[in-house]
Amino acid sequence: MKRKNVFKRVVLFFIAFSVVSLIGMGFIKNNAYYQSADRSFFSFVSMIRYGIFDKPIKTVGNVSNDVATMWDVRYENDQLRSQLDAVNHWQAQLNELQHEVNELKELNNLKTIHSEYTLINATVMNRSSETWDSAVTIDRGSDDGIEVGDGVVTPKGIVGRVIKVDAKTSVVSLIVANDDYSQMSVKIQEPSGSFVQGILKSYNKDTNLFTISLLQTNISITPDMVISTSGLGGVYPAGLFVGNVDSVKEVADGAGITVYAKSLVDFNALNYVSVVKKP
Numbered sequence: 001m002k003r004k005n006v007f008k009r010v011v012l013f014f015i016a017f018s019v020v021s022l023i024g025m026g027f028i029k030n031n032a033y034y035q036s037a038d039r040s041f042f043s044f045v046s047m048i049r050y051g052i053f054d055k056p057i058k059t060v061g062n063v064s065n066d067v068a069t070m071w072d073v074r075y076e077n078d079q080l081r082s083q084l085d086a087v088n089h090w091q092a093q094l095n096e097l098q099h100e101v102n103e104l105k106e107l108n109n110l111k112t113i114h115s116e117y118t119l120i121n122a123t124v125m126n127r128s129s130e131t132w133d134s135a136v137t138i139d140r141g142s143d144d145g146i147e148v149g150d151g152v153v154t155p156k157g158i159v160g161r162v163i164k165v166d167a168k169t170s171v172v173s174l175i176v177a178n179d180d181y182s183q184m185s186v187k188i189q190e191p192s193g194s195f196v197q198g199i200l201k202s203y204n205k206d207t208n209l210f211t212i213s214l215l216q217t218n219i220s221i222t223p224d225m226v227i228s229t230s231g232l233g234g235v236y237p238a239g240l241f242v243g244n245v246d247s248v249k250e251v252a253d254g255a256g257i258t259v260y261a262k263s264l265v266d267f268n269a270l271n272y273v274s275v276v277k278k279p
């Protein structure tokens with residue numbers, strides 16, 4: 001009986017101690033000093049973790065990224081330097097070829113050749129919604145030497161030709177307009193160095209491809225062959241870039257070949273162009 005009473009007392013003491021402890025812990029947690037100390041402790045732990053782990057890891061990561069970026073920049077600089085050397089090489093060759101052309105012209109009493117031209121740079125200043133796919137207005141006119149019929153290009157290829165000229169502005173008909181001004185004489189360069197003559201006739205707005213008609217059937221045209229102006233027709237001088245061959249289709253009954261060509265020009269984003277002036 002005495003042992004049973006002792007056991008009860010121990011149990012009651014443990015329960016009472018637990019209740020008092022819980023109440024005390026609740027009071028301490030709600031105490032402002034405890035909360036402040038708690039925050040300070042965790043701030044201290046976070047600071048140590050950041051200094052020992054987070055900061056070094058982040059620093060190593062940044063250094064690795066910087067090193068990788070540095071090597072990428074160095075590689076790009078080496079590539080650009082190599083390309084610049086190539087440009088200097090081609091410029092020297094171009095100067096030599098120009099010298100030879102001038103000598104040959106003197107020997108043959110020629111004033112001009114099919115590939116000679118100069119460029120007048122211009123800015124597209126107006127493009128109405130009604131003629132968005134057919135014409136643009138540029139900020140060069142007769143005062144700058146622009147004439148009706150002059151060709152218009154960008155570094156990526158043929159754009160169109162001038163159809164109207166004022167003193168300060170000109171209207172350019174685009175080759176995607178599918179009108180009488182769109183057609184032009186072109187030539188496709190074969191791997192052997194020879195050329196195949198053709199006529200660029202129309203533009204498909206759904207496929208973004210031009211149609212070129214060839215009358216020769218005993219030739220092999222393959223994708224990516226270069227297409228340029230032939231110099232025939234009196235508008236564009238020879239050798240201006242038009243685009244590349246996309247695909248080829250034989251006409252029924254073997255009457256000819258239809259070539260589908262792609263241009264590198266973005267006709268929806270024309271900002272700067274050059275007017276081609278033949279001598």
